[in-house]
Amino acid sequence: MANRVAIVGSGQTHHRTRRLDVNGVELIYEATQRALEDTGLTMKDIDGVIIGNMDHFEGINYVDCWSIDGSGGWGKPTLKLTTGGTTGSTLAIAGYHMVASGLFDRLLVIGWEKNSESDTTAAITTAFDPVWDRSVFAGAISGLAVEASVYMHTYGATERDAARVTVRDRRHACLNPFAHLRKEVTLEEVLSSPPLADPLKLLDMCPRTDGACAVIFASEGVAERICPRPAWILGTANRHLYTYLGDADYVGLKSLRHASRELYEKVGIREPLKEIDVMELYLPYSFAGLSWIEELGLCPPGEGPRLLWDGVTDLGGELPINPSGGVISCNPIGATGLIRCAEAALQVMGKAGERQVPDVHVALSSGFGGCWWSDLVMVGSTKPA
């Protein structure tokens, strides 16, 4: 019989462009220590560690072995997962399964990245097929620029619509002491920022960040003793659909559509806009905040901009998205997806401080990465049936 699982606490570093004061292991230690303090647990209570990042951003091989002094994994079952941008959400999904298996009661899950130690685009470029994709279409920005162009062409959306997403996330980030970019930007600033790949401009894109996040997953019976209001995992789903960029369908994000339908069915969600109270989404660039929320079933295709302009997704709106400031405000890649999950849990636990959304019972977090891949984790205040 599988166990129910809850998130009982988390810790994040204060994310920055460059953390020259710490090395990678020390950065990991900082997040781990904060998660332990958040839960009142010590390393002795932890019965396993999962860690993840993207190797080529730091140039460290076998990170699970190398990070032991920071992760506290000495003598414990220690595992490494890596799936690119989805690494953090992949970690959260693993945290769920491994505790639900009954083999762990208190599992420490760590995502981290020290992007300042690498050339991010060069590293990401090597993810793609060396013969077919790498020389023509690789890196994080070019594919997204194509998706944005297709979206604008198909539905008549504008660069100004997309800029509204950046304005929202950057405004929310000012309420989050851990976010990397805590300064509001205006629509005009986004539209006049330097072009990167048409139609994308600097302020349409996420930054690259140094940071780590640690989340503690606990089993039913144990979780309630650690935390008065744990965030129960209601379900997870993911899709890593493509190997080649040329295979991807650039009208929308099919992986997110398929994963969300599976998850909604599992959890029993019929009207996501009404039934979900807050979302922490891995939106690596502004246009994703228009088209991907359509894939999540919040509105019909092409109507994402209307939701944005109506303020539906702002703090105070019907379904706030990214009260943390999201990925556009903070992006330590291997940690990014896990931060989404940690923030969703904070909202359910009522511990999100100034960025708290009132009365959160159901929260959705997502991860994006690889070749148009999507991961989803849903948490809630009520123990699942």
Place this chain on the structure above:
Amino acid sequence: MMDRIAIIGVGQTRQERNKVHETFADMVFEAVQQALEHARIGIREIDNVVTASNDFWDGRTISSMAVNDACGSYDKNISTVEGDGTFAAFYGMTRILSGAYDTTLVVAHCKGSESDAKHITNAMFDPVYLRPLGLDNISTAAMQANRYMTRYGITEEQCALVSVKNHENAYRNPNAHLPMRLTVEDVLRSRLLADPIKLLDASPVSDGACALILARESAAARYTDRPVWVRGVGYAADPYHLGDRDLADCDALVAAAKRAYGMAGIADPAEEIDLVELYDAFSYQELLWTEGLGLCGRGEGGKLAASGATRTDGSIPVNPSGGLLSAHTVTVAGLVRIAEAVLQIRGEADQRQVPAVRTAVAHGVNGPCGQSHCVWVLGA
């Protein structure tokens, strides 16, 4: 009490020096096809996938992306463990125990021929203090071998016996990369790599892929009348800095074995285990790991090998497949150990079959000098 989980099929490519005609995807497709056929299951009935690979060895960030099509994961839930396949299989198992899935496909790939082992293994070490010393898998293994031999009086001849045995065993395994008929003298006289490790004490770097299919008991019954049951699994990690460890010990292996044996209800491993497939990246490691697995007392690994007990016709055969010394596919190697143990339990190991194997142990390693170990106990 854990639900019963079975391995219902395994597949592996030949492990070779240089699969120049095959991409990562080709190798993965071949191993997965074999595993599906072995389990008599269709890819549509596989409800989730866990892959294992390493970005450094593949020279690709997000190395799993190269094989998503080939492993048939389209529109399925999927994840990727970076490291040895035994760890990936563990995660694959928990995805069934969690109640979420019925059947997990686990597949690992590696192409050492496209890689530079010295630089890749140097990258395991701290970039400021340790990398400039030139540490790599061979030089650190030499340090461990020296410490182990000094502390327990293990001899180079005893280590060489492992190499002689495993390369000979490889003749009976059509998938092995380096079958060789050697004498102890051949091993002792082979080129010195890092004292005391000589060329024939070290494993080659090989290309290959391996896949297996895990299923919960109720699902397993639909496909096979010869399930191999997971009786216990454990894994654990030692400290990172080599100076924080006594390299003659293998505490993490002892801890991993204790967990696995505890789950399997094994009190006397030397008596109760019929066969062992372990991660012998170097000849001395087979001796040290047999101690860590509790097949003999501490410091007695050399005597155990010299007694002939670990030969295919001995009382506790170790690596009848030829082990890593005969084919080292890095992240794939541990998964091959599980696959070989499964074949032995099913009585399908052909020429390398050991009679009446009911309980077998498979073992995988991550990190330098066996820093992190994963131990599987499998049974009929």
